[in-house]
Amino acid sequence: MTDERPIGEDDLQAYIDGRLMPARREEVEAYLAANPTAAAETALEAKHREALRARLAFKASEPIPARLRVANLMGAKRRAPRFRLASVAAAVAWLAIGLVCGALGSAWIRDGHLRPFTHGTNAAGDAITAYRTYVTERLHPVEVAADQEAHLVQWLSRRLGKPLVAPNLNQNGYRLMGGRLLPAGNQPAAMFMYEDGRGNRLTLYARSGDAEGSTAFRFENQDGVSAFSWIDDGLSYVVAGRIGREDLLTVAETIYKQFESQAPPGRSKL
Template identity: 30%
Template sequence: MTGLSDETLNAFHDGALPPAEMRRIAAEVAGNADLRDRLARLAAADAAARDRFAAALRDPVPLALARAVATAPPPRTRTGWRQTAAAAVLGLLIGAGGTAWVVTGPARAPAAPDWVAQVADYHRVYAAEGRHLVEVGADETPHIEEWLAGRIGRPFRVPDLTGDGFAFRGARLLVAAAAPVAQLVYVGEDGAIIALCLTARPGASDAPPRLQEFGDLTATVWRQAGTAVVLVTPADLPDRDTIAATAQTALWQL
């Protein structure tokens, strides 16, 4: 038995401790079966919470609520009654259309420009995690595909990048620019960590890969099959383009 409190162990589980302490506890965990048991219990609780909360997400949104938000007038300081009235008319039109508006309404804005930057930030944080690199391990790949496809709303396959020297380690669910993002994490033979991140862009046209630099990281961004994809790699990774090409072919071989 060790002196680690439940709170410390939870904070460790969540990666919420300073790096030095994370390393110290990781070393302690490695040599202590009791701590591993306790961590497994935390992971089981998380899994149960995620399951039940995922079910809560499938509960259909009442039309009245969606309509109230869709037709809410802009701030008073910038508008007058005219616009409010226009919004009310829009509400009536939407009402006449029934529920179909959810599908046929204006397409979602193509991506908040900063989602790639957020994904890069996440990469920096999680790449330092080591033990907690991923939320669900590669041994559960079918579950990952089902779970994350459900969360982002797009089916996909986890690409096999072993031909490019990268092994799949597992996945995480992120949220960037208010949208769920599937993060697939791979580790290279030399320990380099790269990630493929996917988020739905319904109706968006395909776009070829382009590069965005984020200091020590490079993001290769493209759109394919109604999905925006980012390959996040260390800035000096030579095989970036080959990996992106492999991913492009493999992601939708359903």
């Protein structure tokens, strides 16, 4: 019998965990086959889950401590309540380790906090398309050049309705070239372009409206163009370029730290 419910986040997570009934699994697989973006995000989340499982595998291979063995736990019943409570708490802690491998499959880690993995945002795809379109331009790569940075930032801030900042990436070897206004469906987006001493370029793309709250950095690569995207306070950010993943992550972290340090309390960063 076909399940009439639409495919949701719970179904995708259960699919990754291998907890779906055969009929529902077939429906989810059909949904993913018809939705390449959701399929790619689900595959990436499964990859993250397996990486986390591998990192915690050493716990599964460790011997169970003597204090948690069944015989000792049974003997603990004859002890004072405080000892029994301690044993139960320890057992619960070890059980939690097993649950972590599955539960953390829908989260990633940033700044020591767990952030939920979210489906549905296409900012990264739009940012990569914009990168491909303008990064090869030699005469007109930007609308407003870096020598008018104050005007550029004020103009883009007004159009997006958010206070923007052009990050300083000198420490990463990139100088600001300028920026431009881009369409993003029914809303505007901003793009800043940077270049290093060898002519390699990268872009920072920003727009509002994808989601509230915040997420961790998410990586993707489309035909040689790498991108890290994240959401913070309702703003979607994407840094893209034809550079290695680790180098691009360093740039993304530089940008994020500057936003955190420059934004006044209660105001959005960028």
